[in-house]
Amino acid sequence: MLEGEIYEWLNNYGIPVPDFKLFELNANINVDFYPVALKIQSPKVIHKSDVGGVITDIKNSDELKTAQQTIIENLNNHGILLDKDDKLIVTKMYKGIELFFGIVNDKVFEKVIVFGTGGIFVEVYKDVCFIDSEAADAEIKNAILQTKISELFTKGFRGLTYDINLIVDFVKKLQKLEVSELDFNPVILTGNKLTVVDARVKFDEVKNTHKALKYSPRIFKPQRTAIIGVSGNPEKVGYALAENTLDNDNVYFVNPKLNSLLGKKVYQTIKDLPEIDTALIAISTAQMKDTIEQLVTKGVKNVIIITAGFKEAGQDERFLTNLADEYNINIIGPNCFGIFSEGMNLTFGTNDIKSGEVNFFSQSGAIISELMDKAAFENIGFENIISVGNMADIDFADLINSYEGTNVINLYVEGIENGKNLLRAIRKSKSLIKIVKAGKTKAAQKAAFSHTGNLSGNYEMFVGLMKSVGVKMLNDTNGLIYLYNFEKVIIVTNAGGAGTVMSDLISNRLYELTPDNLNKLNSILPFNWSKNNPIDIIGDAVHERYLQTLKLVDDFNADAIYIIVTPQLITNPEKVSEIFVNNTFKTKVFPILLGGELIEEAKNTLRKNKIIFFEELNEAVSFL
Secondary structure, eight states, X not given: OOHHHHHHHHHTTTOOOOOEEEEETTSOOOOSSOSEEEEEEOTTOSSXXXXXXXXXXXXXXXXXXXXXXXXXXXXXXXXXXXXXXXXXXXXXXXXXXXXXXXEEEETTTEEEEEXXXXXXXXXXXXXXXXXXXXXXXXXXXXXXXXXXXTHHHHTOBTXXXXXXXXXXHHHHHHHTOOOSEEEEEEEEEETTEEEEOSEEEEOOOOOOOOOOOOOOGGGGOOOSEEEETOOSOTTSHHHHHHHHTTTOTTEEEEOTTOSEETTEEEESSGGGSOOOSXXXXXXXXXXXXXXXXXXXXXXXXXXXXXOOOSGGGTOOOHHHHHHHHHHTOEEEOSSOOEEEETTEEEESSOSOOEEEEEEEEESOHHHHHHHHHHHHHTTOEEEXXXXXXXXXXXXXXXXXXXXOSOSOEEEEESOOSOHHHHHHHHHHOSSOEEEEEOOOSHHHHHHHHHHHSOOOOXXXXXXXXXXXXXXXXXXXXXXXXXXXXXXXXXXXXXXXXXXHHHHHHTGXXXXXXOHHHHHHXXXXXXXXXXXXXXXXXXXXXXXXXXXXXXXXXXXXXXXXXXXXXXXXXXXXXHHHHHHHHHOOOSSEEEEEEOOSGXXXXXXXXXXXXXXXXXXXXXXXXXXX
């Protein structure tokens, strides 16, 4: 669609466009509105400014005629042969702030609105946000506030303030447009009005074939489970699955070559099994379809496929999706680590796993294994763990939509295919969603594809859309198992530099010391302590000074206290670590031990006593 046609089309949707007129290439051009811009209108020219096809700030008819000749010459010089179908368009110019609006049809999130700073440097500044086509007002505002240009609406500029609802209403109009691609650049903001002064639109057919969102709470309620493919070989996954479920009388083992395993009966065939609702499968890919169809006759509702060698290996796994649809069952995987739910450990990871409040859904089995082990050490319990693997059927959106509780849901995401569903599920959820997203760089995106067979997509778009819908984005996987959300944090340190770095990381969460707090600290600390938070107790701090400070600030009504310990000449890290073993505090206390060999004994003391500590500053704040 050409520019003049676009303006006429936009008028039908109530989108403001400039006054304009069309002229033949060699016509006598004149208008009764100035200043104006003169532009070529031709399907042969996409980016007019690149070929000298636009001249702006024309103030009178003489300048307009000169501009007409200049544009035609410029196009000839660029080898663009014009004909009778090409026109010149004159548009009224508007002075104001240049904004950018666009529409893209993303392979993951389908229709997405783009908003940000406009003008010729839009691709240099990249000050844009992403807005889902189904976003309501509050979500649209959340997205807008992620841009730098949003300060026009929150703070104003040079005495002028602008209403953010102008942008919200404009976005809602764009949400109604059925296009494959659209660029409005610039859109001029003047006072309380937006005007599109340059536009490009494509109407190619868009095919979105993403599946429907599932609601199936039974995913989280395995009661009677069969493990298909248990093994007598301790080095096999089937053995670990059997060992982790050995004490559960409602878990049944199946292997045609075994009569018993670890003292428990093994069924020879699926038809010998009693009724079941859940099945774990660890057999070859060639047997998969027949096995699932046999399990359906036993009433199975959840099928968890441990077996790898599907999409991530270039093999077609669409038959699994078809089986899930045909028999109305949930298929988790393939290429997954298993699940933990209802207190039942149906994974091949550690069996030292406790029930608790953490919900953790992950595309990476290795990340699950690591965090399960860490959680066991730190006495953290799980409500649900689900390894989604390749997501041939059940994906993150389905899990969020099917979870009926209110505990935090934590996701480790590499790549997704049904982004629209994920946004829909998050909007409906009663839980806070926290996400670590891998695939930020092109190298990581390639690794994610080889691992799970999913495309990571546009990282900035993913993060922007997630933040707009209320997701808390994390930078470190450790944040996926910690449920803390501290607002008032005190830092105690014997190293000023480390304290400064730490305060930069959580600047909006630092507890503000009161005059009374300062007086009390002055009474126990050297005269040259920092006099603020972070509380720098100086590099010569011995463990008694740490203890005295810690006991004092424990009464300051903070949410958490971070204790940074670095190996200084006088500070003995081992003795400082014993403080956390031999004392209890009202406030949540986290040691941060920075260093190498000189601090190893202190770390071992904390490990031995199962006390949570951190070895890096970033790790310590990963969950905030």
